Amino acid sequence: MNLNASLIRSTFSAAAENEPRLVQNFYNLLFTRYPQVKPMFSRNAPDKQAQMLQEALVAVVDHLDDATWLADTLRAMGRKHLDYGVEPQMYDWVGECLLAALADAAGDSWSDEAAQAWTEAYQALAGLMLNGAQD
Ligand code: HEM
Numbered sequence: 001m002n003l004n005a006s007l008i009r010s011t012f013s014a015a016a017e018n019e020p021r022l023v024q025n026f027y028n029l030l031f032t033r034y035p036q037v038k039p040m041f042s043r044n045a046p047d048k049q050a051q052m053l054q055e056a057l058v059a060v061v062d063h064l065d066d067a068t069w070l071a072d073t074l075r076a077m078g079r080k081h082l083d084y085g086v087e088p089q090m091y092d093w094v095g096e097c098l099l100a101a102l103a104d105a106a107g108d109s110w111s112d113e114a115a116q117a118w119t120e121a122y123q124a125l126a127g128l129m130l131n132g133a134q135d
Contacts (some may be wrong), residue, residue, distance in 0.1 A: 003124065004117035005064040011106045011114045012061050019105035023050045023057075027100035033095045060125060074125055075132025082133040091126040097106050098122065 015022055027050065031038045041049060056077070068107045099118050103110045 003064050003121045004113075006112055007117045008064060008121055009061055011102065011109050011118070014107070015102045015105035015111035018107055022101055023054045025104065026053075026098055029097040029100055029120055030094065033097060034090075037090060037093070038082070043084075055097035059090030064121070070125070071128055075135070077083045078129030079128060079135065086133075088133075091130065095119075095122045095126060 008029075017024065027041075027046070044052070059073070060070070063073070099115065099122065102118060103115065106114065
């Protein structure tokens with residue numbers, strides 16, 4: 001995968017440092033813009049979900065150069081998401097809200113180039129999850 005890993009890493013650390021509630025802000029945006037997905041998030045307590053998502057994002061950002069890890073991990077994650085009732089179009093909604101939360105938190109570290117790098121990375125990751133969901 002040909003991603004701008006260094007730009008993705010630097011904007012992610014800037015965003016996480018500036019805004020410890022980055023992931024919570026993402027959920028708030030998602031549930032405000034797409035309230036229809038809210039009932040799907042009922043297995044775990046909100047804090048636990050936020051922690052799992054935070055850890056998953058950190059792990060993915062750490063492995064952007066490891067195509068094998070990305071494919072194995074994200075395809076398995078995509079299969080689990082099928083069980084959660086996630087439909088393909090929802091990946092666009094999550095991507096939109098994740099990028100909006102990141103852009104807001106990253107502040108001055110954000111740029112058109114960062115938006116481009118994150119858009120490409122998210123599309124690639126979502127694509128791997130969707131591949132896993134189709135197996
Ligand atoms: C790159 C995209 C995504 C990543 C990295 C991600 C990550 C995660 C992680 C780490 C979990 C915790 C449990 C597990 O490992 O399966 C989870 C659960 C979940 N995700 Fe995602 N996810 C993504 C996309 C989506 C999308 C598009 C939806 C659709 C609305 C979604 C809905 C859910 C739901 C409903 C759960 C279960 C929540 C609960 O515990 O109640 N995810 N996700």
